[in-house]
Amino acid sequence: MVVMVAGAAHGRSRRSLADVVDACRAAVLAEVAETGFGRLAVEGVARRAGVAKTSIYRHWPSVEELLLDALSHAHPVEVATPGGGNLRSDLLRSLEQLVGWLGAPTAPAVAAILNERQRRPDLVEALYTRVFDTHGGRFTRTVIEHYAERGEIDARLVTPIVVDIGEALVIKHQIDTGQLPSAEVRAAIVDQAILPALCFPPVPDEGNST
Amino acid sequence: MVVMVAGAAHGRSRRSLADVVDACRAAVLAEVAETGFGRLAVEGVARRAGVAKTSIYRHWPSVEELLLDALSHAHPVEVATPGGGNLRSDLLRSLEQLVGWLGAPTAPAVAAILNERQRRPDLVEALYTRVFDTHGGRFTRTVIEHYAERGEIDARLVTPIVVDIGEALVIKHQIDTGQLPSAEVRAAIVDQAILPALCFPPVPDEGNST
DNA sequence: GACTGTAGCTACGCTAGCGTAGCTACAGAA
DNA sequence: TTCTGTAGCTACGCTAGCGTAGCTACAGTC
Structure with missing residues (x-):
């Protein structure tokens, strides 16, 4: 008809x-x-x-x-700023924001472009200048630098490696499983990997989740 | 002619x-x-x-x-085993092996398949069963578990998150820069991220490279 | 030397996509 | 109501690729 x-x-x-x-x-x-x-x-x-x-x-x-x-x-705009809580809760929230970013409808498109890095560096550069630079995306780096400025973290420990631990583990988790990490996994990332690198020693018992 | x-x-x-x-x-x-x-x-x-x-x-x-x-x-076969050195030098060597793996001629093909995870899960599963499972690839996990068995590391700290820190940072470095990390960056990964998570506190001065 | 499995070649009829030309006609502004 | 910029349509001549058919001929075995 x-x-x-x-x-x-x-x-x-x-x-x-x-x-x-x-x-x-x-x-x-x-x-x-x-x-x-x-x-x-x-x-x-x-x-x-x-x-x-x-x-x-x-x-x-x-x-x-x-x-x-x-x-x-x-592409979502980062709104993560330290919220007046403590280091741990702010780190947890920044990973939550990152996971929100990685789960956004635009994320597959971002990944698709990043996957073309060797073949199309022009596109990846454009992605950074036209999308990332204008939308933020510093996540745990923002939080760690904030607390370092307040003197609650030894600023000498705030290295490019250390500020990248959280995002690296989130992305690795996604590569390995195809899924974004749960709240429990994110808590483990903060407690077992990020905080120890900032001289907050790991607590080797069950550990408390968020 | x-x-x-x-x-x-x-x-x-x-x-x-x-x-x-x-x-x-x-x-x-x-x-x-x-x-x-x-x-x-x-x-x-x-x-x-x-x-x-x-x-x-x-x-x-x-x-x-x-x-x-x-x-x-x-695909290269992992030959990383603890070499009778110390934890730090063995971790450095395992990251060197990982970088060798990631820089192998097969690595772009592996990445190409992993990038198709959402569209072709069958291929990714075949990659794991036919390539990864038969070629090893446990890198820092192998080293950390070895030293935990020897009692030099608190076994309770050896979590899935912690054994993944090194590889996660190497892969993140590659995603961000398109390059594999240098020896200096790998040393920073070991000293600033992996060892602190195993209760070997970071040393916030210049730090010694390999 | 004879035999066999298979490499190499070309054509086939098909799908999918590219980027534009040239046209009709309409959404929105004046 | 008139005008204009542009949406929608179809065809065009092209490239690229698919998977096979049917053939010739040769590498390797016996």
């Missing part, structure tokens, strides 16, 4: 500019999550967005530009 | 079975490193190996099977 839009000989309906742009941005993020970067295609994005290829080429010179544009508009 | 192989009307030369198999295995590893998994194609592998597509399809049902077969034969 064919339903015709009034007056439309083609049966076609035309959308507004803003509608087309929003549909394309959403479609490219979903498409790259499903296909990976290597099989991302303008035809696939147009199909998913329900637009013509010409509508894409009128706004973006390539599907890569559309992808970066979509990420600029959709 | 056309050079004809004696007696070959086609100008073609025919290789032995072993030669074809070796060429295909090497070609698929190089091809996937260059193209990524998404654009890996039988035609590209055949071209690079200098064989006909039919020669590939006679031995492997798909390019994925060829890739896993190639990895099974080429």
Whole structure:
């Protein structure tokens, strides 16, 4: 059964500019999550967005530009700041924020671009300048530096290695399991890896979860 | 100028079975490193190996099977065992082995498959059972468990999180920079992150490198 | 030397995608 | 209501790849 839009000989309906742009941005993020970067295609994005290829080429010179544009508009902005609690609870919250970041709808697209680092360094650089640099993403680094400034941590222990422990373990967990770490695992990361590196010795009993 | 192989009307030369198999295995590893998994194609592998597509399809049902077969034969085998040194030097050597693993010619192929975890869990599972499980790859875990058995480390501190710190930081370094960590960075990882988690407190001065 | 399994080649009919040309027609502004 | 910028459509000529059929011919074994 064919339903015709009034007056439309083609049966076609035309959308507004803003509608087309929003549909394309959403479609490219979903498409790259499903296909990976290597099989991302303008035809696939147009199909998913329900637009013509010409509508894409009128706004973006390539599907890569559309992808970066979509990420600029959709990637979550970090809001982690030390909340006046203590070091441990602030570290836990920053890992929670990181996990939120890594689980955002944009995360597969970010991962897809990062996976192309050797082949497309230009894209990765653009990702950092157009998405990461404008959206923050310092997580545990922000917290550790804050407490170091307050004198609660020996500032000499705040090294590039140490501020990276938490994120490294979260990402490794995701690589190994395909899942983001639970609250229990995040607590273990804080208690068993981050705090010991800041001279808060590990407590080798059961340990208390959040 | 056309050079004809004696007696070959086609100008073609025919290789032995072993030669074809070796060429295909090497070609698929190089091809996937260059193209990524998404654009890996039988035609590209055949071209690079200098064989006909039919020669590939006679031995492997798909390019994925060829890739896993190639990895099974080429992936380095872990030889890290505690060498009778001390904990620190053994940890340094295990990270050196890991970096050797990650820098092996097979590493891009491994990464390409791991990047397809969401889309192709079957391939990732096959990677673990056919490649990882048979080639080891426990690195710092092996060292830490050895010293725990000897009583030099509180065994209660040897948790899944703690044994993963070193590899997590190495992999994070590679994700962030595209490079494998230098000896200096590896030493910092051992001194500032792994040892503190095992109750060997960090030394917040310059610290001695390897 | 004879035999056999298989390498190499080309063509096949197909899918998928690229980026644009040229057109119709409509959403939104004036 | 008129005007304009642009959405939607289809076709185009192209590249790239798939997996096999059918053939020739040769590497290696006996």
